[in-house]
Amino acid sequence: MKAVVIYYSLEGNTKFVADKIATYLKADTIRLEPVKEYPKGKASKYIWGGKSVVFGETPKLSSYKFNAENYDTIIIGTPVWASSYAPPIKTFLKENKICGKKVALFACSAGGDASKCFQKFEQELDKNEVAATLSLIDPKVKVTVQNDQDIKEFCQKL
Numbered sequence: 001m002k003a004v005v006i007y008y009s010l011e012g013n014t015k016f017v018a019d020k021i022a023t024y025l026k027a028d029t030i031r032l033e034p035v036k037e038y039p040k041g042k043a044s045k046y047i048w049g050g051k052s053v054v055f056g057e058t059p060k061l062s063s064y065k066f067n068a069e070n071y072d073t074i075i076i077g078t079p080v081w082a083s084s085y086a087p088p089i090k091t092f093l094k095e096n097k098i099c100g101k102k103v104a105l106f107a108c109s110a111g112g113d114a115s116k117c118f119q120k121f122e123q124e125l126d127k128n129e130v131a132a133t134l135s136l137i138d139p140k141v142k143v144t145v146q147n148d149q150d151i152k153e154f155c156q157k158l
Helices: 011-026 043-053 087-093 114-126 145-156
Strands: 003-007 027-032 073-081 102-109 130-137
Touching: 003 011, 011 027, 011 073, 011 130, 011 145, 043 073, 043 087, 073 087, 073 114, 087 114, 087 145, 102 114, 114 130, 130 145
Parallel strands: 003 027, 003 073, 073 102, 102 130
Antiparallel strands: none
């Protein structure tokens, strides 16, 4: 199995999980970076990030190399913004048609439930079956044995 972890991370939680998954699966990684980065910090990240989700924005991304033909499994990671995935992921999905691949999704949040985020992902993925999902709360800040176990179990499903 040849896998790739594609992710966007604003404050490092999603990167933290992406790196762990890539290590377990010996997968490639692609970090999506918007040309104009979103602000960090409590109020401004929620205002700008939430606005971007609500208005369906697709920010221009810095250059990255991805060819779906090179992979059997595509793992996509995002922070949860306004009950959805981050806009850089939306840009990636518009730029790259992923068909006939095993797809897995993971989301990091400060509050918990990522089910709406996963539902929106699945609508966007069109005809791709999602093999596994993983939701974690602030995994970089709240490092736990359970989080590590959940990540390993997620990887084992792939």
